[in-house]
Amino acid sequence: MRAVRIVHLGLGGFFRAHQAWYTGAAPGDWGIAAFTGRSAALAEALNRQQGRYTLVVRGPSADETSVQSAVTSAFAGSDLAAWRDHLARPAVAVVTLTVTEAGYRRGRDGGLDLADPEVNADVSALRSSSGRPSTVPGRLVAGLAARRDAGAGPVAVVSCDNLPGNGEATARVVRELAALADPGLAGWIDANVTFPSTMVDRITPRTTPDDVRAVAALGWDDAVPVVTEPFTEWVLSGDFPAGRPAWEAAGARFVADVTPHETRKLLLLNGGHSLLAYAGSARGHTTVAEAVADPSCRRRLDEWWDEAARHVPLPAAELVDYRAALLVRFANPRIRHTLAQIAADGSQKLPIRVLPVLRGERAAGRLPAGAIRILTAWIDHLRGVGAPVSDAGAAPYQERAGSPRDVLALLAPDLADDTDLVKALG
Numbered sequence: 001m002r003a004v005r006i007v008h009l010g011l012g013g014f015f016r017a018h019q020a021w022y023t024g025a026a027p028g029d030w031g032i033a034a035f036t037g038r039s040a041a042l043a044e045a046l047n048r049q050q051g052r053y054t055l056v057v058r059g060p061s062a063d064e065t066s067v068q069s070a071v072t073s074a075f076a077g078s079d080l081a082a083w084r085d086h087l088a089r090p091a092v093a094v095v096t097l098t099v100t101e102a103g104y105r106r107g108r109d110g111g112l113d114l115a116d117p118e119v120n121a122d123v124s125a126l127r128s129s130s131g132r133p134s135t136v137p138g139r140l141v142a143g144l145a146a147r148r149d150a151g152a153g154p155v156a157v158v159s160c161d162n163l164p165g166n167g168e169a170t171a172r173v174v175r176e177l178a179a180l181a182d183p184g185l186a187g188w189i190d191a192n193v194t195f196p197s198t199m200v201d202r203i204t205p206r207t208t209p210d211d212v213r214a215v216a217a218l219g220w221d222d223a224v225p226v227v228t229e230p231f232t233e234w235v236l237s238g239d240f241p242a243g244r245p246a247w248e249a250a251g252a253r254f255v256a257d258v259t260p261h262e263t264r265k266l267l268l269l270n271g272g273h274s275l276l277a278y279a280g281s282a283r284g285h286t287t288v289a290e291a292v293a294d295p296s297c298r299r300r301l302d303e304w305w306d307e308a309a310r311h312v313p314l315p316a317a318e319l320v321d322y323r324a325a326l327l328v329r330f331a332n333p334r335i336r337h338t339l340a341q342i343a344a345d346g347s348q349k350l351p352i353r354v355l356p357v358l359r360g361e362r363a364a365g366r367l368p369a370g371a372i373r374i375l376t377a378w379i380d381h382l383r384g385v386g387a388p389v390s391d392a393g394a395a396p397y398q399e400r401a402g403s404p405r406d407v408l409a410l411l412a413p414d415l416a417d418d419t420d421l422v423k424a425l426g
Ligand SMILES: NC(=O)c1ccc[n+]([C@@H]2O[C@H](COP(=O)([O-])OP(=O)(O)OC[C@H]3O[C@@H](n4cnc5c(N)ncnc54)[C@H](O)[C@@H]3O)[C@@H](O)[C@H]2O)c1
Pocket: 009, 010, 011, 012, 013, 014, 015, 035, 036, 037, 038, 039, 098, 099, 100, 101, 102, 103, 136, 160, 161, 162, 163, 200, 201, 202, 203, 204, 205, 206
């Protein structure tokens, strides 16, 4: 069994297809203790299999199947004692995160959302020795406090979520919460904890009962396999003060600045996904592959990509190739990536994936039809059209969904007086 040197928070499909796969493919003795974000079920199922699971890499015509073993143990996110114990181990050098955009509890300005009651409950919990923080920033602060108390030394905390500047975003919520709950800890974090930034990419839909049956048909008894696409990319920047696996052996790239790569991916891939999720589900489609095969959705996608590409600081030829590759990936008929999964948490995702392009286009005097289409399709979704709403932040937008101007005023107050834009939203 591998030695635990990485702790992961947000045990789910993507982590197992991506970071755990890179770690398994890297040389050296790097094992992962993985904690779920919320429910305990996946941790229990994985432990029954000694952490091993099947990774099905699903190409357009065939599967490649392997058994992954970088996860040595799994825990429920509620197991705070195990969480603190692992973070306090000097051998642990890296903490990775996949907890969704919503998990960071960021407010409008990108800092910790102090209007969130669970964040406030965590401030009190962290101030008391018997308190139980529940949010991701709360658990990180509790774990880092245990590490400081144990004298276990520096560590890197690596966000692998689809957030721009995900390292800085994580650092900010952790530092702000530490400053409120345990001011001495904030200084220790500054001196001992790094927050590298990453761009992560591998389309990994939620595992379905059919996926489990297909793996069983191979004679493999696995309750929790993962299905993913052949394409994978990981670009990182930043320091790892206690060491890291040589993930580059499996194709990861370490660069000085991750921003251009992250902008390319967030605007073109994730923005394109959001367009298909809202506009495609409104047209009766269920998956990305179905939606991208619809000429109307495809036209909208090209329109959006033309606008978005103007805001990605990379050579045009590179973006042409990336768009062509994305079309092949989106069209993979054997990857069942549901529009409903992508449609979730739109209030967190649109500010990241769509608003930078909308703002940039308006500043240049253009009225971008693609970006506007994503917003109108999202407003229709809030009104009950297409995929169901699954978004803890949706309520204030749903209340305003009758008036696109009011939705805009809440989503992007700086654009609310743009009369041409308001008119275009309908
Ligand atoms: N699935 C993909 O194709 C993909 C690709 C690139 C990046 N990602 C990133 O990884 C994240 C997780 O994707 P996944 O497919 O593994 O999803 P998943 O639904 O399997 O969830 C992963 C984990 O996140 C936890 N979680 C969810 N919401 C949370 C919250 N509000 N607070 C704390 N924990 C929470 C869950 O409990 C689970 O342990 C995405 O949101 C995205 O940021 C996913």
